[in-house]
Amino acid sequence: xxxxxxxxxxxxxxxxxxxxxxxxxxxxxxxxxxxxxxxxxxxxxxxxxxxxxxxxxxxxxxxxxxxxxxxxxxxxxxxxxxxxxxxxxxxxxxxxxxxxxxxxxxxxxxxxxxxxxxxxxxxxxxxxxxxxxxxxxxxxxxxxxxxxxxxxxxxxxxxxxxxxxxxxxxxxxxxxxxxxxxxxxxxxxxxxxxxxxxxxxxxxxxxxxxxxxxxxxxxxxxxxxxxxxxxxxxxxxxxxxxxxxxxxxxxxxxxxxxxxxxxxx
Amino acid sequence: xxxxxxxxxxxxxxxxxxxxxxxxxxxxxxxxxxxxxxxxxxxxxxxxxxxxxxxxxxxxxxxxxxxxxxxxxxxxxxxxxxxxxxxxxxxxxxxxxxxxxxxxxxxxxxxxxxxxxxxxxxxxxxxxxxxxxxxxxxxxxxxxxxxxxxxxxxx
Numbered sequence: 190x191x192x193x194x195x196x197x198x199x200x201x202x203x204x205x206x207x208x209x210x211x212x213x214x215x216x217x218x219x220x221x222x223x224x225x226x227x228x229x230x231x232x233x234x235x236x237x238x239x240x241x242x243x244x245x246x247x248x249x250x251x252x253x254x255x256x257x258x259x260x261x262x263x264x265x266x267x268x269x270x271x272x273x274x275x276x277x278x279x280x281x282x283x284x285x286x287x288x289x290x291x292x293x294x295x296x297x298x299x300x301x302x303x304x305x306x307x308x309x310x311x312x313x314x315x316x317x318x319x320x321x322x323x324x325x326x327x328x329x330x331x332x333x334x335x336x337x338x339x340x341x342x343x344x345x346x347x348x349x350x351x352x353x354x355x356x357x358x359x360x361x362x363x364x365x366x367x368x369x370x371x372x373x374x375x376x377x378x379x380x381x382x383x384x385x386x387x388x389x390x391x392x393x394x395x396x397x398x399x400x401x402x403x404x405x406x407x408x409x410x411x412x413x414x415x416x417x418x419x420x421x422x423x424x425x426x427x428x429x430x431x432x433x434x435x436x437x438x439x440x441x442x443x444x445x446x447x448x449x450x451x452x453x454x
Numbered sequence: 455x456x457x458x459x460x461x462x463x464x465x466x467x468x469x470x471x472x473x474x475x476x477x478x479x480x481x482x483x484x485x486x487x488x489x490x491x492x493x494x495x496x497x498x499x500x501x502x503x504x505x506x507x508x509x510x511x512x513x514x515x516x517x518x519x520x521x522x523x524x525x526x527x528x529x530x531x532x533x534x535x536x537x538x539x540x541x542x543x544x545x546x547x548x549x550x551x552x553x554x555x556x557x558x559x560x561x562x563x564x565x566x567x568x569x570x571x572x573x574x575x576x577x578x579x580x581x582x583x584x585x586x587x588x589x590x591x592x593x594x595x596x597x598x599x600x601x602x603x604x605x606x607x608x609x
Contacts, residue, residue, distance in 0.1 A: 221479070226535050275480040280534040287533050313477045325474030328467045332497075332546065396551050403550035406479060409541050412592035438557030453558050454573075 197259030198239050205296050207256040207263045210235035210243060212303050213282050214252050215267045220310075221274035223410045224419035227252070230286050237289040238296055249425035271364075274406045277311040315355055322401045323348030330397035338388035339397075342379055346398035350375035354401070365436045368402055372440025373447075375399045380450035395441075395452035402437045404430040457505070461498045468497035468546040476542035485538050488528055492543035496521050500547060510583075511590045514547055518594030526598045540595045549587040556580040 198206065214231035222230075224247045235243035235256050246253040248269075255264045285302055288294045294302070313321075326347035327340045335343070353374040357367040375398040381387070382394035407430035415423030445451055472493030473486050481489060496517040503513040525539040559577035563569055 221537075222535065223537060226537070274478070276476075276485075276535075276538045277480045277482045280482055280485075280538055283535050284533050311480055311482075313480065318477060321474035321477055325471035328470045329546070331467045332464065333551075396554075399554060400550045401478075403548060403553065405475065405545050405548045405550070406541050408548070408588055409544070409592050409595070410537075412589060413596055416593060416596050434553050435557050435561075437554055438561055441554065441558055442561055453555065454562060 195239060195241055195258075197261070200261070202239060202296070203256065203258045203261060203263060205300075206235055206238035206240050206258075207254065207265055209238060209296060209299050209303065210240075210256065211252065211254045211265050211267055212307075213286070213299075214245060214247075214254065215269060216303065216306060217279055217282055218247065218252060218269050219272045220278045221276070221406055221410065222279045223417070224414045224422045225417045226279075226283075228419075230283060234286045234289060234299075237286065238299070247419060247422055249422055249429075272310075275310050278306055281306055318355070319348050319351045322351040326397050326400050329400050330393050333393055333397065334390065335393045335397070336389045339382060339390060339394050340388075342382040342387055342394040343397045346375045346378035346394060347401050349378050350398065351401055365432060368433055368436035369440040369443065372399050372402055372437040373444040375401070376441045376444035376452075377448055380444065380448040380452065383450050383452050384448070392452040395450075399437055399441060402433070404433040407433070457502075461502060464501045465494035465498040469494040471546050472542050475545040479542060481538055481542060482534070485528075485532070485534065488524075488539050489542035492521050492524050492539055493546055495524075496543060497546045511586045514587050515590035515594045517547070518544055518591045519597050522595040522598040525595070526602060536595075536599070544591050544595070547587070547591060549584045552580045552584040552587070556584055 210231050213234050214227050217227045217230060218224075227247055228245050231245050231252075231254065232243040235254075240256045240258050242257040244255045250269045251266055252269060253264065253266045255262055281302070285294065285299060289299060323344045327344035330339050330343040350371045354367060354371040357370060362370075376395055379394040379398040382391040388394070407426050411423045411426035411430055413423075414420075414426060441453060445453065469490040473490045476486050476489040499520070500510075500513045500517045503516065504510060508516075521540055521543045522536070525536040525543070528539055529536040556577055559573055559580065563573055563577060566573070
């Protein structure tokens with residue numbers, strides 16, 4: 190494509206550039222970047238580090254990369270494990286790529302930065318998260334026309350669910366299991382509103398309190414991947430997001446059976 | 455006047471969840487305010503459009519194009535991916551309730567033994583709403599990028 194002449198890298202440099210670009214791509218995909226972004230940024234990182242060209246095959250649980258320098262090709266694969274969404278990590282890598290392109294960082298600094306990003310992620314304080322998520326779901330209830338009692342019940346129910354979600358995540362439960370139990374916790378607490386006829390629309394508390402479990406990011410990523418041509422990754426993400434939604438539905442049904450409050454039907 | 459108050463109320467109560475969910479996605483601190491602002495503008499504008507009789511789907515599409523344009527510029531300025539702003543900003547408009555209602559109905563259809571027409575109708579209703587609103591939001595966000603950043607001329 191470009192006709193610029195690059196000096197061929199030594200084998201060591203070439204291996205290092207390939208490894209770093211793949212590492213960056215792996216982190217991007219693990220922390221929730223869409224495929225188009227992963228492909229572009231990995232390509233840019235590799236070429237900025239001196240390779241002539243990078244070709245990347247993105248799939249849901251692995252990335253394969255072939256890099257070219259002069260007549261030499263190198264191909265590597267790395268596994269992708271879903272680590273949840275972390276936009277700070279994704280932004281940091283994006284900035285890193287731009288800095289390498291401008292010649293402000295070399296391979297050594299890139300390696301240090303990637304190591305640092307892999308070892309420790311930025312997270313908000315967990316109690317602050319419980320407060321904010323509780324408030325968020327309560328605001329959803331408010332937006333749908335709920336009054337202050339509904340707001341209050343939704344706040345408590347989602348805060349409890351967020352606490353359950355954090356605890357189960359911390360103990361390494363499977364994500365879908367976590368989603369079932371968190372949804373059940375939210376629904377059980379929110380069922381107090383219809384049970385005691387609190388507020389103007391008691392059922393709204395049940396509907397709004399589980400909204401913290403909506404897989405918004407995977408769903409949006411799924412569709413935008415498919416729109417931008419990464420149909421296979423998009424379908425995989427869509428299926429995974431659907432399973433999360435199904436898990437929430439099962440949790441809701443579980444709680445409705447236990448409490449006997451049928452707010453959803 | 456009354457409409458203005460409704461819209462301000464709407465803007466305020468949609469900015470909070472956008473910021474809350476942005477934190478859930480570990481969006482950098484400096485970008486949180488942008489997510490909240492985009493969500494407030496988008497959600498209140500959609501409420502306005504719906505009050506003029508526009509459908510939820512078309513309204514969602516139009517305002518998500520707006521969010522996409524805003525995010526496109528912010529992303530260029532701050533050197534971060536657009537997704538940092540876009541997803542949190544449209545979170546208040548994601549049809550989560552419809553999605554869950556679809557699945558709950560689907561499971562219930564099976565449990566009940568006999569497929570009841572009204573429950574089936576509900577499931578199809580909610581399912582289609584989920585699909586089309588999600589599609590409208592997601593494609594809307596992609597529109598600015600697809601138009602402003604075509605890598606090659608069409609002809």
